[in-house]
Amino acid sequence: MEMELWYTENQTPALGLSLKVKETLLRCRTDFQEIAILDTVQCGRMLILDGMVQTTIADEFIYHEMIAHVPLRTHPAPRSVLVIGGGDGGVVREICRYPQVEQVTLVEIDAGVVEASRRYLPEISSALDDTRLEIIYQDGREYVCSCNDAFDVIIVDSTEPVAIAEGLFGTPFYQGVFQALKGGGILVAQTESPFYNAALLQATFQRIHAIFPQSFLYLASVPTYPSGLWSFTLGTKGSSPLEPAGDYLPPELRYYSPHIHRSSFTLPPFVQELLYQNVSPEPPAF
Amino acid sequence: MEMELWYTENQTPALGLSLKVKETLLRCRTDFQEIAILDTVQCGRMLILDGMVQTTIADEFIYHEMIAHVPLRTHPAPRSVLVIGGGDGGVVREICRYPQVEQVTLVEIDAGVVEASRRYLPEISSALDDTRLEIIYQDGREYVCSCNDAFDVIIVDSTEPVAIAEGLFGTPFYQGVFQALKGGGILVAQTESPFYNAALLQATFQRIHAIFPQSFLYLASVPTYPSGLWSFTLGTKGSSPLEPAGDYLPPELRYYSPHIHRSSFTLPPFVQELLYQNVSPEPPAF
Numbered sequence: 196m197e198m199e200l201w202y203t204e205n206q207t208p209a210l211g212l213s214l215k216v217k218e219t220l221l222r223c224r225t226d227f228q229e230i231a232i233l234d235t236v237q238c239g240r241m242l243i244l245d246g247m248v249q250t251t252i253a254d255e256f257i258y259h260e261m262i263a264h265v266p267l268r269t270h271p272a273p274r275s276v277l278v279i280g281g282g283d284g285g286v287v288r289e290i291c292r293y294p295q296v297e298q299v300t301l302v303e304i305d306a307g308v309v310e311a312s313r314r315y316l317p318e319i320s321s322a323l324d325d326t327r328l329e330i331i332y333q334d335g336r337e338y339v340c341s342c343n344d345a346f347d348v349i350i351v352d353s354t355e356p357v358a359i360a361e362g363l364f365g366t367p368f369y370q371g372v373f374q375a376l377k378g379g380g381i382l383v384a385q386t387e388s389p390f391y392n393a394a395l396l397q398a399t400f401q402r403i404h405a406i407f408p409q410s411f412l413y414l415a416s417v418p419t420y421p422s423g424l425w426s427f428t429l430g431t432k433g434s435s436p437l438e439p440a441g442d443y444l445p446p447e448l449r450y451y452s453p454h455i456h457r458s459s460f461t462l463p464p465f466v467q468e469l470l471y472q473n474v475s476p477e478p479p480a481f
Numbered sequence: 482m483e484m485e486l487w488y489t490e491n492q493t494p495a496l497g498l499s500l501k502v503k504e505t506l507l508r509c510r511t512d513f514q515e516i517a518i519l520d521t522v523q524c525g526r527m528l529i530l531d532g533m534v535q536t537t538i539a540d541e542f543i544y545h546e547m548i549a550h551v552p553l554r555t556h557p558a559p560r561s562v563l564v565i566g567g568g569d570g571g572v573v574r575e576i577c578r579y580p581q582v583e584q585v586t587l588v589e590i591d592a593g594v595v596e597a598s599r600r601y602l603p604e605i606s607s608a609l610d611d612t613r614l615e616i617i618y619q620d621g622r623e624y625v626c627s628c629n630d631a632f633d634v635i636i637v638d639s640t641e642p643v644a645i646a647e648g649l650f651g652t653p654f655y656q657g658v659f660q661a662l663k664g665g666g667i668l669v670a671q672t673e674s675p676f677y678n679a680a681l682l683q684a685t686f687q688r689i690h691a692i693f694p695q696s697f698l699y700l701a702s703v704p705t706y707p708s709g710l711w712s713f714t715l716g717t718k719g720s721s722p723l724e725p726a727g728d729y730l731p732p733e734l735r736y737y738s739p740h741i742h743r744s745s746f747t748l749p750p751f752v753q754e755l756l757y758q759n760v761s762p763e764p765p766a767f
Contacts, residue, residue, distance in 0.1 A: 465735040
């Protein structure tokens with residue numbers, strides 16, 4: 196009998212997803228968090244931060260295509276793009292597919308994530324040497340507050356709002372993002388599962404909604420994330436994502452398409468109702 | 482310390498979903514399968530057949546709304562509806578919301594499922610006493626082969642294609658369904674996850690596609706099913722589901738809406754490509 200090693204993420208206190216593990220490739224602690232890379236039977240290599248699955252080789256294309264191409268094809272001419280978090284490089288890889296993008300800034304708090312991804316996730320980190328990219332190791336909230344009128348698109352690819360990522364879900368951070376965006380600029384942030392994180396999704400959406408002239412929620416299916424259904428909140432100073440203005444479409448996408456772009460904004464009634472419930476002038480602080 | 486009881490479904494040999502259990506309400510073996518009802522912390526009561534989650538109180542509305550309302554609102558005037566499987570009554574409940582439906586036939590092989598649902602899942606089985614409903618305890622494949630030109634809509638709410646449900650995924654069964662449908666009739670069958678059951682989905686879609694004049698795949702997010710993304714295959718002799726002909730919309734639906742109806746047919750490229758790959762004159766037999 197061969198030993199069976201299984202990794203379990205308790206996605207909620209009462210629900211867990213378990214994956215059979217071939218090999219533990221990395222397990223280390225940085226100043227910020229515990230980083231692990233496991234090679235799993237079902238999903239290939241998997242990046243785990245503080246016990247939470249961030250991405251896997253099998254399904255990373257969905258999250259990365261949907262968090263990047265929706266804003267980049269909504270903005271009519273994205274030239275400068277900021278990514279907060281996302282040290283694995285997956286979002287940067289998708290951004291770098293656009294010839295018109297001139298400058299990409301990646302602000303990641305933990306250099307250890309970038310190093311781990313470069314070494315163990317080459318498919319995901321493949322654009323981290325793009326000449327248009329600058330990597331800054333800093334807290335994303337500090338960074339945006341130092342910027343003004345600087346970016347066409349800002350993408351927040353954060354972990355869950357605990358510990359180091361907590362500040363990336365609050366009103367002061369989104370105000371900083373708003374200031375850091377140029378006229379016509381667009382924010383997209385990952386905002387968790389409508390099933391298991393409904394209160395967080397609602398609070399975060401309402402914070403962004405209070406700051407941006409227009410805001411929208413869209414959905415994508417990511418099997419290794421809690422519930423398999425993931426949300427993104429888009430705030431825009433310019434174009435509406437329902438009528439995307441961009442005309443460049445990177446080739447060979449596997450999840451994103453112009454039709455998926457539009458249909459991802461169609462929300463089931465139970466999600467739609469969540470967004471504008473209990474709107475108070477002061478959403479609960481984080 | 483209180484004892485923690487967890488139920489795990491190995492959704493694939495290398496991936497499991499685990500739910501913390503408050504109480505085991507039922508565990509029994511019928512002539513056909515093992516039936517269990519567990520009360521879970523995350524999803525409330527849960528029906529499990531032969532170790533596979535069939536439905537939970539928390540998310541049953543999604544599967545039942547999407548398998549029922551898409552065909553019932555595609556058909557211009559559904560009067561007679563056949564459900565194969567679905568002994569829990571969830572699909573019947575959604576069908577009975579349509580005043581124009583005159584006759585519903587439920588063909589379930591295992592009376593034990595109906596009894597368990599009546600006793601432990603009253604929210605789901607609530608329409609099993611509707612006067613328009615006839616319940617027949619028989620193998621669905623045998624039943625459809627005895628029918629001709631009899632139903633406007635046939636819904637196949639089966640378990641996975643192992644053991645008793647295997648015959649509900651093969652060409653002879655779908656030929657029987659085609660015969661049993663009236664002119665303009667519509668079939669919908671659950672066809673598993675595009676992530677973890679891609680080969681099965683492809684083979685099943687291609688079998689239905691070979692028999693019906695038009696066939697379509699649509700998707701819905703069901704968190705307790707493998708990968709969280711579920712597929713349904715619709716074959717039609719009449720109306721296209723992309724331009725639904727029905728005008729009655731039951732009130733207070735939580736997942737289905739006319740917009741969701743249309744957007745659920747928008748497939749990510751990796752799913753779209755699956756459908757027509759490797760089409761051979763003789764798809765692999767089941």
